[in-house]
Amino acid sequence: MMIAEYPPEFLIGLVILVIGTIATAFPRPKDYLTRLINLEIPGWGLLLVMLSYNEALALFTFGAISVLSTYIYVRVMQKKAGGAGT
C-alpha cells in the first residue's frame, strides 16, 4: 500500500522522528536520563526512514553506532555523577 507514492514506513518514520525530536528537546522531568531515553525514539524513527531505501549496510552501521553512542553517553553521565559527589 502506497500513500502519495511513499511507502508507509517512510511516513511512520517521519512522524516518530518529529515526535521524538520534540520529546528530546523538551523532556518532562528535566534531567539527563530522561533526555537520553527520549533520544532513543528519533533513533528508531531514523532507522525506519532509512529502511524505506533498502540499504542493508546503512542499517547495520546505524544500529551499531547508535548503541555505541548510548554507551559513551552513559559513561559520561556516570563520570559526571561521580565527580559531582552524588
Next chain:
Amino acid sequence: MLDESFRILIAAVICWLNFMTVDLIFKLPESGGVCGATAIAQEVEKGGGNLNGGFMMGNIVSSPDASAGTLLASCGVFCAGLFGGFFAAVLVYIGNRICYDPGYAGTTGCITATLIVYGATQAGFAASDFIAGMVIAILTIQGISYVHASRLIARLWKVRCRLLRGCR
C-alpha cells in the same frame, strides 16, 4: 478438512496442555529463577494473586521456558519442516543460557512440541494454526487477569504436588 478458526482453537488447547504440563513437571512455580522473577511474583501477590502462580508468571517473563519453546517449535515447523523444529530447540537452549537459566524446561518443551506439531501437520492441521494457538494460549495465562491466572496455576501446582512427590 476442518474450518480454520476451529482448528486454531483446538491447537490452542493442545499448546496450553503441552506447555503447562512441561512447566509443572520442571517445577517452575516453586521458586523464582532470577531475582526479577521473584520481584514480579511479590508484586502479583501484593495485587491479590497467588505467590506460586506469580513465580511461574515471572519465570515465563524472564527466561524462555516451555511456552517459548512451543512457539518457536511451531515457527520452525512452519518455516523449515521437522529439521526447523530441532534447530529451534538449539536456539532456545542458547537463549536460556543467555538469560542465566539451566534451560531444561525450554529445550524439553521445544522437542515435545516439535513432535506434536509435526504429527498434527500429518493429520490435516497447518503449522500456522499452532502459532496462532500458542499466542492465544499465552494470552489466557499472562494477558487476561493476573489474579485469576495465578490462582489457576496455584491450583494446578497443588494437584501436581499430590500426584508427583518431590516438591516442598
Next chain:
Amino acid sequence: MIAIYVCAGIAVYAALRVIFQRNTMRKLPFLNVVSFAVTGMIALLLPHPITIAAAAAYFVGSTLESNAIASTWAGGIKKDE
C-alpha cells in the same frame, strides 16, 4: 490467513493493556504477550528457513530486556530499603 489476524489483534490488545496498567512490574507479563504475538507475526510474514533464526533472536532479545528491567527494578528497591 486468520492466524496472522489473530496475532495482530492480540498484539494491539496487549499493548493497550501495557499502557493502561499503572504498576511497573505488572506491566511485564503484558509486554511478554506483545513479544509472543510479534514473534508469531514475524514467522507468518515471511516463510523462509532463516526466519526462524530472526524470530528466535527477537524473542531472546525481548526476554533479555524484560529480565534486565525486572532485575534492575528489584535491585534498586532492595538498595532503597
Next chain:
Amino acid sequence: MNEFVLVACTILVLIGTTAAMLERDPFNKLISLAVMISGIFPFIIDRGLLDVAIATALIAPLSTIFILMVCRRMPA
C-alpha cells in the same frame, strides 16, 4: 503485508511513542520503548532484510541494558 497487519503495527508504534513521551518513570519509559520496537520489527521483516532483523534484535537490548546502568545509579 496486508492492510490489517500494517494498521496493527502502526498502532503499536504510535502507542509506544506516545507513551514513551508522556511517562515520567524511567522504567515505564523503557517498557513503552520496548512496545515501540516490537512494532518496528514486522516492517523490517516485510522488506525481506532478515540479516538486519537478526542484528537489530540482538543489538536493541544492549541499548536498554546500558541505559539501565544509569537507572541503578540514580533510583527514581
